[in-house]
Amino acid sequence: MAGAGRRYRYVGPTDGQASVPDAPEGWPIRSLVDLDTYLAAADPRDRDEPFTYVIDLGGTLRLAPRRSEHVACAGGGEVLGAGEIAFAGERGGWVVTEVSNHSTGYCPGPISWAAVAGALDKAGICRPECFTAAVVFRHCLDCGERNLVRDDDYICALCGAELPEDVEPRMMAQPSTDQRSR
16 A cells, blocks of 8 residues: 555645654554554543544555644654544444544545545444545635535635636645735
8 A cells, every 4th residue: 555545745834744743643543453543542521533544655544633634643654644533442442433524734635535535444443434534625826725525615705706626736736925815
């Protein structure tokens, strides 16, 4: 799986990337034992909410507490997927109860599910057939803002411009400083 799938680079705010040196990378989950170890060591409050996750370029799931930045979880690098994930214990292992691609730092498309599913399968973790909550991101061509599209409303939340319906934000060139100040 290494190198498979679409790569996502960090497109979030610079303060998120600046936090990388001060935060540990996400814990690699390559097996149920790794997940057991991580969850046993996690703060009990963290186990009650979804975790931040990334899928690194080697196809490994990495977990961090929900309040962690995705870019820190990824060690500052590119990812094959990112979002939030929750687990429940079942006899003989763990099952994913919720999983999304909600990461405003990486803005992964719903097609990143293939990398997420592959990482979960490789680790032996039961999973749903698709994201339980898939998010669509778009980059505003007028003001440069990253947008989370809700209810098929392709309107920029910052400037009100129409958003492209078929282009993910990381595929767009970042507007120049002059364009952002218009």
